[in-house]
Amino acid sequence: MTDITLENSSSNSPATGTPLLEARGVIMRFGGLTAVNNVDLTVNTGEIIGLIGPNGAGKTTFFNCLTGLYIPTEGQVTYKGTVLPPKPFKVTQAGMARTFQNIRLFHNMTVLENVLVGRHTRTKEGIISAILRGPGYRREEAESREKAMALLEFTGLARKAGHLARNLPYGEQRKLEIARALASEPGLLLLDEPTAGMNPQETRATEELVFAIRDRGIAVLVIEHDMRFIFNLCDRVAVLVQGEKLVEGTSEVVQADERVIAAYLGTPYEATPEAGAAGEADGSIPASDAASDATPDATPDATDATPEEDQ
Numbered sequence: 001m002t003d004i005t006l007e008n009s010s011s012n013s014p015a016t017g018t019p020l021l022e023a024r025g026v027i028m029r030f031g032g033l034t035a036v037n038n039v040d041l042t043v044n045t046g047e048i049i050g051l052i053g054p055n056g057a058g059k060t061t062f063f064n065c066l067t068g069l070y071i072p073t074e075g076q077v078t079y080k081g082t083v084l085p086p087k088p089f090k091v092t093q094a095g096m097a098r099t100f101q102n103i104r105l106f107h108n109m110t111v112l113e114n115v116l117v118g119r120h121t122r123t124k125e126g127i128i129s130a131i132l133r134g135p136g137y138r139r140e141e142a143e144s145r146e147k148a149m150a151l152l153e154f155t156g157l158a159r160k161a162g163h164l165a166r167n168l169p170y171g172e173q174r175k176l177e178i179a180r181a182l183a184s185e186p187g188l189l190l191l192d193e194p195t196a197g198m199n200p201q202e203t204r205a206t207e208e209l210v211f212a213i214r215d216r217g218i219a220v221l222v223i224e225h226d227m228r229f230i231f232n233l234c235d236r237v238a239v240l241v242q243g244e245k246l247v248e249g250t251s252e253v254v255q256a257d258e259r260v261i262a263a264y265l266g267t268p269y270e271a272t273p274e275a276g277a278a279g280e281a282d283g284s285i286p287a288s289d290a291a292s293d294a295t296p297d298a299t300p301d302a303t304d305a306t307p308e309e310d311q
């Protein structure tokens with residue numbers, strides 16, 4: 001992995017272990033359905049935190065509450081001690097960036113252009129000027145291109161800079177989503193199922209990438225169904241079941257918790273591939289409900305390519 005300097009808004013942040021994101025009593029109701037029920041979660045600087053749970057447990061809804069896509073019915077979310085405005089653009093500007101479960105790239109733009117668009121919260125000219133390449137954009141273009149190329153080096157996509165996003169293999173599209181999120185120079189990166197649809201080799205590479213992101217001073221909150229990925233990676237893991245946080249702790253604590261095993265894992269996670277081979281060689285959840293739905297279509301739908309500006 002190329003050793004480049006990755007600027008981020010946390011570069012001047014306090015020492016590791018200081019609260020960055022604090023969610024308190026978050027409740028999200030859709031009519032009669034309580035999708036997220038009174039969830040507390042803290043992410044400190046320097047941490048990688050996992051969020052796991054069966055399908056429909058409320059993980060993505062909780063992410064949406066954290067990132068301004070949903071206004072929680074109750075509860076509060078703060079970033080660096082400040083209540084976040086319920087606008088995704090402002091949340092990104094504050095220092096939280098995210099990727100989506102269903103990839104949202106500009107499929108007809110190049111890889112480099114996708115990352116440049118991700119910088120719109122850090123440039124004065126904004127997204128429209130970035131797309132139209134107006135005069136204001138030109139002044140910032142050289143610096144932005146340099147930073148975007150550095151991110152493509154960092155994520156291993158530099159040689160694909162001029163390719164159309166839609167022509168990338170699925171695993172690289174997921175990497176590009178991460179590069180684009182990093183372009184906003186976040187202090188906290190939220191990843192929603194970053195390895196969905198990846199083969200084991202790509203999953204291991206993503207694990208290394210997440211460690212490298214953390215080593216650059218960016219905290220990470222990650223939703224994932226691949227238990228080996230989560231338990232290898234995370235400092236702490238929170239388990240959501242039916243909208244409620246069942247347990248939170250180190251990988252060892254969570255794996256050993258009988259409620260988690262009963263409600264979610266089905267069988268105890270085995271740390272070694274040999275031991276796990278009888279169950280899930282790739283570390284995915286053995287529970288049938290999760291495994292069947294965890295992997296999206298292998299081929300992203302190009303017609304569903306319009307990302308939201310406000311990631």
Ligand SMILES: Nc1ncnc2c1ncn2[C@@H]1O[C@H](COP(=O)(O)OP(=O)(O)OP(=O)(O)O)[C@@H](O)[C@H]1O
Nearest residue numbers: 030033035053054055056057058059060061062293
């Ligand atoms: N916009 C919405 N309107 C109504 N119900 C919703 C909405 N979004 C999510 N839900 C419901 O909230 C519950 C939690 O869904 P959510 O997608 O957050 O779960 P999840 O844990 O992310 O699941 P998965 O692992 O399958 O992605 C589900 O019952 C879902 O149907």
